[in-house]
Amino acid sequence: MRQNKGKLVVVSGPSGVGKGTLLKRVFQESGLPLTMSVSATTRLPRPGEIDGVHYHFLKPEEFEKKRLGNAFLECFEVFGKGVWYGTLRQRVEEGLAAGQWVVLEIDVKGAKAVKKQFSEAVLLFIEPKSIDVLKERLQGRGTETDEAMQRRLATALEELQHAGEFEYRIVNDRLDTAVAEFINVLQKSTAGR
Ligand code: 5GP
DSSP: OOOOOOEEEEEEOOTTSOHHHHHHHHHHHSOSOEEEOOOEESSOOOTTOOBTTTBEEOOHHHHHHHHHTTOEEEEEEOSSTTOEEEEEHHHHHHHHHTTOEEEEEOOHHHHHHHHHHOTTOEEEEEEOSOHHHHHHHHHHHOOSOHHHHHHHHHHHHHHHTTGGGSSEEEEOSSHHHHHHHHHHHHHHHHHTO
């Protein structure tokens, strides 16, 4: 049997589609050496979010310094209005060198930027069953102001238009099915190497 080498797994999909829950199950059940890349962001932590675990929460000037220092594999202003998100290059490179499967949960623009640099990266797009389901989930989260919610929804609708550009698309309707499909994609990508 071939040895697993490090691999990049990029997961995109609109805000509220349930990527976090899905990934948690995939991490528990895949049996692969998956590790999450912790992104940096200039947004404020939500209640319960921990610096260094969910994100590296940076001040705009700290983020800018890193950006200019080429510390990001990719970085984008995701929701307009000056909120930045970026993948830290060092973390990814160390993970890959250690043979880990580094999982990036990033937006569509970021996913495309990564694919340009790592052509063998596996890109998955997670879709909701319908736009209505997505709206309900975004509203149910209740952590956002109305304005922020509207912006997220607009971004989500825009992101959905790019689903066709991804090699793998998974509809997160029944969680068990979505988990199984996700793991199947990862296993296929191992077999093909
Ligand atoms: P949230 O603020 O809800 O945690 O994340 C919002 C969006 O930012 C999500 O769609 C997520 O995929 C995206 N995102 C998180 N980290 C990064 C990153 O490092 N780079 C890019 N391009 N997008 C990110």
